[in-house]
Amino acid sequence: MIIVKQLSYRVPSGSILRRIDLHVRKGETMAVMGMSGAGKSTLLKCIAGLLRPTGGQLLIDGIDIARMRESQLDNIRRRIGMVFQYAALFDSLTVFENVAFGLRRHTRMTESEITDVVMARLAMVGLAHTESKMPSEMSGGMQKRVGLARALAMNPEILLYDEPTAGLDPITAATIAELIIKARDELGVTSVLVSHDIQSIMSVSSRVAMIHKGRIIASGTTEEMQNCEDATVKQFMRGETQGPIHVTE
Ligand SMILES: Nc1ncnc2c1ncn2[C@@H]1O[C@H](COP(=O)(O)OP(=O)(O)OP(=O)(O)O)[C@@H](O)[C@H]1O
Numbered sequence: 001m002i003i004v005k006q007l008s009y010r011v012p013s014g015s016i017l018r019r020i021d022l023h024v025r026k027g028e029t030m031a032v033m034g035m036s037g038a039g040k041s042t043l044l045k046c047i048a049g050l051l052r053p054t055g056g057q058l059l060i061d062g063i064d065i066a067r068m069r070e071s072q073l074d075n076i077r078r079r080i081g082m083v084f085q086y087a088a089l090f091d092s093l094t095v096f097e098n099v100a101f102g103l104r105r106h107t108r109m110t111e112s113e114i115t116d117v118v119m120a121r122l123a124m125v126g127l128a129h130t131e132s133k134m135p136s137e138m139s140g141g142m143q144k145r146v147g148l149a150r151a152l153a154m155n156p157e158i159l160l161y162d163e164p165t166a167g168l169d170p171i172t173a174a175t176i177a178e179l180i181i182k183a184r185d186e187l188g189v190t191s192v193l194v195s196h197d198i199q200s201i202m203s204v205s206s207r208v209a210m211i212h213k214g215r216i217i218a219s220g221t222t223e224e225m226q227n228c229e230d231a232t233v234k235q236f237m238r239g240e241t242q243g244p245i246h247v248t249e
């Protein structure tokens, strides 16, 4: 469903992504883990069609979006949902309007159809009856779930999650992880999950890649990664201060 081939992203100050290769199968949840600043959000934004790669290919369902014209990109973007690192809700809009936003903008649905979809998605993420609240009245975990409901409202084929459990207590993080599994099982979405929360990664994904300084340094099944002999991967997964990764770099 998603094939990333030798993908690079350069800015004037240097390379952020260097020749990334990644394959994500239809219906699978693939995790990308790595240190802060490794390039995870940049990679996700390239896959979402929000940033244009400076090199390589990015095939979504066989179509290379890396060099696609802006007008064509819009159609692809509509098939991809993104749950942003910081919930990225519109503060001045109610929960209902936040979830309805894409539907109003990109579909011709009637008001009653929109209401049905919004209510169903809010119920799916465990937030029934919150539709008239403002984002500021909700906790961080609830806001993340609204962000997920908003992405799900568009019925995406692909869902990209940027740090969906960051900053949440372990139990709230686990409920988000369950929702990610639910989205895969009930809607059959193909997902890429970016995170440094090892526990959530292990519970939701079948395969994991580790990105370090803009490069994929290892990938495999969750089990293979847990037994990986690579010193950098080992250090990261165990959260050790001693090893090839120096945080001050
Ligand atoms: N437009 C840009 N111009 C220059 N540097 C950038 C730009 N966007 C990102 N960077 C740099 O690229 C690196 C990767 O950023 P990115 O946000 O992808 O990291 P990340 O892995 O998501 O980190 P975190 O875990 O903290 O969210 C960082 O060093 C960042 O400062």
Ligand SMILES: [Mg+2]
Pocket (backbone or CB within 6 Å): 040, 041, 042, 085, 162
């Ligand atoms: Mg990030």
